[in-house]
Amino acid sequence: MDAIFLQTLNGLDKGGAYALIALGLTLVFGTLGVVNFAHGALFMLGAFCAVTFQKILTLSKKVKDESITFFDAYKEIPYLEIWFGDTGAAIIDWAVPLSILMAIPVMLLIGLIMERGLIQYFYKRTHAEQILVTFGLAIVIQEIIKSFFGANPIPTPAPDVIAGSANIGSWIGLSDSLVYPYWRMIYLLFALAVIGAVFAFLQFTTFGMVVRAGMADRETVALLGINVERRFTIVFGIAAIVAGLAGVMYTPILPPDYHIGMDFLVLSFVVVVVGGMGSLPGAVAAGFLLGILQSFASMNEVKSIFPGIDQIIIYLVAVVILLVRPRGLLGRKGVMED
Amino acid sequence: MSKKVSQPNGWTRRSVLKTGLGTAAMAGAPMFFVRNAHAFTNDPSSGSTVTLGFNVPQTGAYADEGADELRAYQLAVKHLNGEGDGGMMNTMQPSSLKGNGILGKKVEYVTGDTQTKSDAARASAKRMIEKDGAIMITGGSSSGVAVAVQSLCQEAGVIFMAGLTHSNDTTGKDRRKYGFRHFFNTEMSGAALGPVLESSFGNDRTAYHLTADYTWGWSQEGSIKKYTEALGWKTNAAVRTPLGAGDFSQYITPVLNSGADVLVLNHYGKDMVNSLTQAVQFGLRDKQVNGKDFQIVVPLFSRLMAQGAGENIKGIYGSTNWNWSLTDEGSQAFVKSFGAEYGFPPSQAAHTCYVQTLLYANAIEAAGTFNPCGVIEVLEGFKFDGMGNGATEYRAEDHQCFKDVLVVQGNESPSSQFDLLKIVEVTPRAKVEYSPTMEGYAGDLGECVA
Numbered sequence: 001m002d003a004i005f006l007q008t009l010n011g012l013d014k015g016g017a018y019a020l021i022a023l024g025l026t027l028v029f030g031t032l033g034v035v036n037f038a039h040g041a042l043f044m045l046g047a048f049c050a051v052t053f054q055k056i057l058t059l060s061k062k063v064k065d066e067s068i069t070f071f072d073a074y075k076e077i078p079y080l081e082i083w084f085g086d087t088g089a090a091i092i093d094w095a096v097p098l099s100i101l102m103a104i105p106v107m108l109l110i111g112l113i114m115e116r117g118l119i120q121y122f123y124k125r126t127h128a129e130q131i132l133v134t135f136g137l138a139i140v141i142q143e144i145i146k147s148f149f150g151a152n153p154i155p156t157p158a159p160d161v162i163a164g165s166a167n168i169g170s171w172i173g174l175s176d177s178l179v180y181p182y183w184r185m186i187y188l189l190f191a192l193a194v195i196g197a198v199f200a201f202l203q204f205t206t207f208g209m210v211v212r213a214g215m216a217d218r219e220t221v222a223l224l225g226i227n228v229e230r231r232f233t234i235v236f237g238i239a240a241i242v243a244g245l246a247g248v249m250y251t252p253i254l255p256p257d258y259h260i261g262m263d264f265l266v267l268s269f270v271v272v273v274v275g276g277m278g279s280l281p282g283a284v285a286a287g288f289l290l291g292i293l294q295s296f297a298s299m300n301e302v303k304s305i306f307p308g309i310d311q312i313i314i315y316l317v318a319v320v321i322l323l324v325r326p327r328g329l330l331g332r333k334g335v336m337e338d
Numbered sequence: 339m340s341k342k343v344s345q346p347n348g349w350t351r352r353s354v355l356k357t358g359l360g361t362a363a364m365a366g367a368p369m370f371f372v373r374n375a376h377a378f379t380n381d382p383s384s385g386s387t388v389t390l391g392f393n394v395p396q397t398g399a400y401a402d403e404g405a406d407e408l409r410a411y412q413l414a415v416k417h418l419n420g421e422g423d424g425g426m427m428n429t430m431q432p433s434s435l436k437g438n439g440i441l442g443k444k445v446e447y448v449t450g451d452t453q454t455k456s457d458a459a460r461a462s463a464k465r466m467i468e469k470d471g472a473i474m475i476t477g478g479s480s481s482g483v484a485v486a487v488q489s490l491c492q493e494a495g496v497i498f499m500a501g502l503t504h505s506n507d508t509t510g511k512d513r514r515k516y517g518f519r520h521f522f523n524t525e526m527s528g529a530a531l532g533p534v535l536e537s538s539f540g541n542d543r544t545a546y547h548l549t550a551d552y553t554w555g556w557s558q559e560g561s562i563k564k565y566t567e568a569l570g571w572k573t574n575a576a577v578r579t580p581l582g583a584g585d586f587s588q589y590i591t592p593v594l595n596s597g598a599d600v601l602v603l604n605h606y607g608k609d610m611v612n613s614l615t616q617a618v619q620f621g622l623r624d625k626q627v628n629g630k631d632f633q634i635v636v637p638l639f640s641r642l643m644a645q646g647a648g649e650n651i652k653g654i655y656g657s658t659n660w661n662w663s664l665t666d667e668g669s670q671a672f673v674k675s676f677g678a679e680y681g682f683p684p685s686q687a688a689h690t691c692y693v694q695t696l697l698y699a700n701a702i703e704a705a706g707t708f709n710p711c712g713v714i715e716v717l718e719g720f721k722f723d724g725m726g727n728g729a730t731e732y733r734a735e736d737h738q739c740f741k742d743v744l745v746v747q748g749n750e751s752p753s754s755q756f757d758l759l760k761i762v763e764v765t766p767r768a769k770v771e772y773s774p775t776m777e778g779y780a781g782d783l784g785e786c787v788a
Contacts, residue, residue, distance in 0.1 A: 002594075002595050003591065003592060003595055006591040006594065007588060007591060010587045010588050010591055011588075013587070014585060014587070014588075065754050065755065067753045067754040067757070068677075068683075068754055068756070071673070071674055071677030071678045071681070072677075072678075072681070073677065073681065073682065073754070073755075073756070074681075075754065075755050076755075146397075146401070150401070150402050151397070151400070151401035151402050152401075152402045152608070152611075152642065152643075152645070152646050153608055153611045153612065153646045154646070155611075155615070155646060155647065155648035155649075157648065157649070163619070164619075164621060164624070165619065165620055165621035165624075175595075177594055177595055177625070178594075179594065179620065179621045179625075180620075181619040181620060181621070183619065184587070184619075252619075253585065253587075253616070253619075254584055254585055254612055254615075254616075255611055255612065255615060255646060257608065260584070263582070263584050294588065295587075295588040298588035298589055298592075299588075299592060300575055300577060300592055303577075310580075310588070311580050
């Protein structure tokens, strides 16, 4: 029972990240018709916003390290600690949550530059060309990040007070050994909040209404004299923010490296396809569903019956769903189809 | 009506084409396929330089480790050519090195990127042998890569001095006449860690293994199981995880209720950083199971990886081939030389690569020839000291170095930013030695044919 509860939580957590990335992918595909393979790179750039912010907060004074006698070595003491003592140390401790403030404008800017600077020239090209150019862009971004930050994962811990795990077993009357990290619970809540905010924005604002109308029938909306293209550019920026925030908040769970985006990208594409191309609720539902299935497939009891199932479950489910429902879980006839 | 058009001398167009293509194919064929016609591959006797091939991961998850290996190789080349302070060339015993290159020829090098993939590593090693004329290939950071490149070198008749590779297979079932490993292996890690785990955690323990699903992971899991079960420990489960899984939470949560009180992470590099970080996040280190404190063990430690894991590494046991904090003359000479050049101490990967380069050069000087068969003869059974690990021997039967093994622990109170690992025990060579024909380890070296 405990194990099932924990794996459900794990799945929801992982699903939260998948859903956030898939949501952005679907938004871009639904509005601009572009298959954006650089979307994983946006997740990675978000994660590196947190790393950069942490680096800025820990800008340090070099002091000769007297403990090293073999050669001249220097240790670094952050200026914030020199100037503000414990307050400075506390600010550094909260680097990851605070970096959201930096990530939002930075990711919006990156999204707009990416769309205006490159992707807009590929709207009329074939999907194959779009995939090639965005995939190439992703590799370029990865290599730039690697040249600045190296290839090793960079530790970006959660603030000390929420770095441990909560004894949720005792909260809900199950066994005491049922613990779950605070930060993962925060991530799940954060993912739900961001998803809710995106849906509310699309559902309850005029801007969102136009975007939804544009997703359904771009020509008609344009004929009504509405500048759809400009709105879609902003949608690209929003998708970049969503992916970026997913990346920022994921850093305490997984120390980021330059390749972290690619690791999520392929799975997120499967999530989009399973959810139904162009369907935002589908992307979210499929994200959580596949996250949970992946977690359950990793249980020893399941693996003893189907060895290696944990590594193929997502693709297996994708095959089955596409056989039964070729348009995906919530895909509708006529949407994103010629 | 067709008519065969023939040349006055009897050649037809077709026969000219056939002969031409045949000749071109022979001329273009890699030299090592026809090496028996020559003395040996890439004989540098007629030139004034010798070229070494450094095949390290320059991209991919181990790129930082590869960069450190490359730094060490460049330093070794410098020292061999008589530049710099000489590093461990001054402490190596016995030494035939003169500081004037190798047999008087200036040492040059080419580099290749293994990408931590066997096929890419083989392709770059092949290029260095065929196009650049490398007389020796060295490098590492993955056992899968090392085994693949070693067998290519055997076919090519070029010596392979393995860098960081820890799987038993490299000098076990996949051993080769042309391959030599200075780095230790999982069998030695198990033998060294066993007694320390017993004295720290007792005999009544239940272990749960998470294992990277490839040759090194299996080898590591097997060795630790063997030595901990001999102590009386039970193995609760051994779960294979895909290489580069990223999020290990779904593999860690079952540990919580498994009844195990020790988690053994048979992971390396990025996987180790991630699985350890997440295991700590799930509160495993604060847990009490069966009335005992829950413990985590990471059998193969690296300082570079310890940096990635940050605070989580503190207090955790593991083993390592070498650490920069060793105070013997050889280690100090190397750390001083490397630190002066780059501003930080070398990693264990850098150390083994530096030592391998010097050992190879020294064997050529001692043999008085570049011929690999002569060099192999010197290296087999070669005993040396002053290279940071105490008295060491290249065992002739499997080309594995035997020396003391370090058991280390993540430092609770580091005295400097580099002081991440504390040496808790230096396990003497005699305690980690085993038979070259041990079950599951025995292999066939093959022959030297040059």
